[in-house]
Amino acid sequence: MADNSVEGLKARYGDRWRWLALATVVTGTMATVLSATVVNVALHDIMVEFGIRQGQVHWLATGFIAAMTATMLASSWLLDHFGVRKTLATAMFLFTLISLAGGFASSPGQLIAARIGQGAMAGLMQPMGMYLVFRIFPRNRRGQAMGIYGMGVILAPALGPVLGGFLVDQLSWRYVMFAPAPVTLVGVLMAWRFLPLPVSRPAPYPFDLPGLALLGFTIALSLDTLNRLQQADGQQAWLVAEVLLAIAILSLFIFRERRIRHPLVNIGLLRKPAFLYACLGAMALGLALFGSTYLTPLFVQTALGFTATEAGLLMLPAGIVLGMVFPLAGRLADKQSARKLVIFGIAVFALSAALFALSDLDLAFGWLALWAVLGRIGIGFMLPALSTGALNPLEAQELGAGSSTLNFMRQLGGAFGVNLVALTIEFGEHSAGMPTINAFHWAWWLVAVFVAVAAVPVWRMRG
Template identity: 45%
Template sequence: MSQIDRYFERYGPAYKWLATGTIMVATISVVLSTTIVNVAIPAVMGAFGMSAVQAQWISTGFLAAMTATMLLADWTNRAFGTRLTMNAAMSVFLAGSVLGGLAPNETILTLARVVQGAAAGIVQPLAMIMLFKVFPPDKRGAAMGIYGVGVVLAPALGPWIGGLLMDAFDWRFVFYLGLPFAGLAILMSNLFLPSREESGPIPAFDFVGVAILSVFLAILLSTLSNAQRLGWESNIILAGFTISVASAIGFVAWEMNTAKPMLDMRLFANFAFSSASVVAFIMGAGLFGSTYLLPVFVQQIQGMTPTQAGLLLMPSGFAMLLVFPIAGRLSDKVPAPIMIALGMAVFAGSSWLMVAANVHTAFWTLAWWTVLSRVGLGLVFPAISSGALKVLPPHLLGQGSGASNFIRQLGGAFGVNLLTVFIERRTIMHADAFAATQTSDNATTMELLREVAGLMHAAGLPDTQLMPAAASFLGRTVMIQSSNAAFQDGFLIVCGIFLLALIPTWFMWRVASSAT
């Protein structure tokens, strides 16, 4: 009798809900830290004097570390058992949270985020493995929908609560918000999660694979972040891209030939899983990229407070709270490609609407556009999670869970990084274009300068300072408009990314149709 069977014997049918509740609490604690810090980024930039590209490492560093460790979940589960793995991961997460709250500079803060991300990467695949162990195959879609409630509850409430904490106290308090959930997760893990099933020696660990993957992620993301500052054709940037490509090829080659791979390449021989993986990558890029863009946009362009930025995201979180259980049940009955295509199209439509966002866009207009995007995501998540794993044999479920989450997070890390670089480049491009039109021949510009100078004269500013002050105001206006236009371009890119995901979704449909 397995330990799962013993738990069912002890607690009866209710055990699957006790196990689900345990992993939901753990997931809430790590998902809180994934998104809540985005609300604090403008404040952190001011506190440490960081540029936008430096600040995005607070988010990208977390995602990169999470991506690297997601593939370890299957090995740690087999080597140490679910209970010990969850306890260790949540303890490391607690330490990273405290370090982030106490960080004296941006280097320590980024390190704390990497520590948090490394722990968080273990938790999410472990949660999916547990769900597939305690629910029968015909109920796994519904289980993913219920689990998704926990995944979206944290982003729904977290940014708002984080904004309140920031406005009342300090940005450092956002790091402490996940601590109670992490402590509760450790307690529940010791009560309801099984220990190691195997009695033999600990399976071999793929140290070489982890090392190569870490080099690939660190070098590539760092190169992308610094390319704009150092020049895309500079020697150090070209060397970084070369090392990244070599590392990627080396990782694939090693994993295909080692006896104990961290990522079993046999997974991708299954065309349905490969197609789902491409969709997951694109979904991660669009989702995390847009989640990063929106709070920064409304604070930098519209001047919202952190609390208002958090409130903006709350209705969308509650919309997902309603959609997830329904979508989970539907994914057990409706083919996954149909659910995914519908959700992707809805999210793309929402991003298309966001292209029109500017400094004058009303709060509730932005909120409803965001609600629409999260309804689309709510349709995609259960279908992509259960659909990718349903096609795998039981002995590859652990690997498949880690790989699916890994690919989605890899897309997220790339999405945040590339969108940040893209917006920085587009801001400079738009600023140059706008500045070129602000000449003495532009009647609108000259009228604005006269009106601003008149207002400043009425306020008591000396005549010698009127035109310099008016020109300074014009410069700030041009920069705000340039940044606004760059963000609009970013939302357009997100729209395109989700429309692009319809192509591999169609391949998933073809595979499913030919199988029946």
């Protein structure tokens, strides 16, 4: 049996073992982020096949991100008890099975359930990469490693629509659900071969299942409230009740987390200013990443009449440029001020969203592709700098909780971002049951403003 201790991996692969381990978690990350975004180009076909409106179909994106947001906080406990190797391999295997089941869904409810299941497994997998980078790489190489890891986080949303568009136009939207399965199967084999066994484990401690349930209810109630606002007539009393209940459950969650010995969220980390402000920046990054990735293909297909393949190809130049930007951004994160890099990324992304908001029916494909490139450059500069700025000040024993919390905040921003975008579109002008270009313009302005406002807490981030 192969020795997967750190010493055994070094003996087999030399200094390359760190990069092989990083390639493994990048594979899992790309598969999960790909599945989060590849479905967006299929939304139009799914709406037509099942006869549902945008107000319902957005749950395919929101349900995934919400489930991902809630479960990723369990990763710290799983890492402590089972290690990154077992946890990641198991999550990728279950993700494969759920993806296959989703491809055979015969109703919107079954498809949404499969997307929620995918999101739950993705939430367990996402923090693993950041955790591994900060455990196995020295401090002066973390920015470079995060730049490469970040390529999986950002390239997948850029390349996912290209693959999704081809699958939808040439085969069926169902193959969009099947697409991540081969990647995660390969990831299972890589995890078993290249990931290290834990050097040491803390004494066993109980998992905060009540805390996870309270947090899950809070997120679900909040998102359901936003969804119900799309058809608020006659539901005012119910909406007020949901808001009050969500606030009460959130208060109970915070009360519990501050008093138990092993909380789901380490509230104490939020007392560190650099980490707190980085978390607020991560929420803006999530809103930018997932909100724009949901909005772009729906915008160009519904308002501009593009095919699914054309919508996917629109994002291809952005993916190529990101491949060049991310290593540079990672190296800069090792040498430059994290907050300055993040502010630069925010400014570039806000400019991209504003340009989309000003786009009309006559704008050429090339200009739209350029706006997408600008947006991804902005996100590319934000991610490595936010990660190093947030996690470098933490102690080694805090990295598991820190990485899961930072990822949680990014996904929470994404969940609310997609929902707010969908709400804005639904409130906008419609023609023959479909949103007009003006509705999408308002959604782009919303994204631009939210991301620009995030510059305020990020500027206060030090280190």
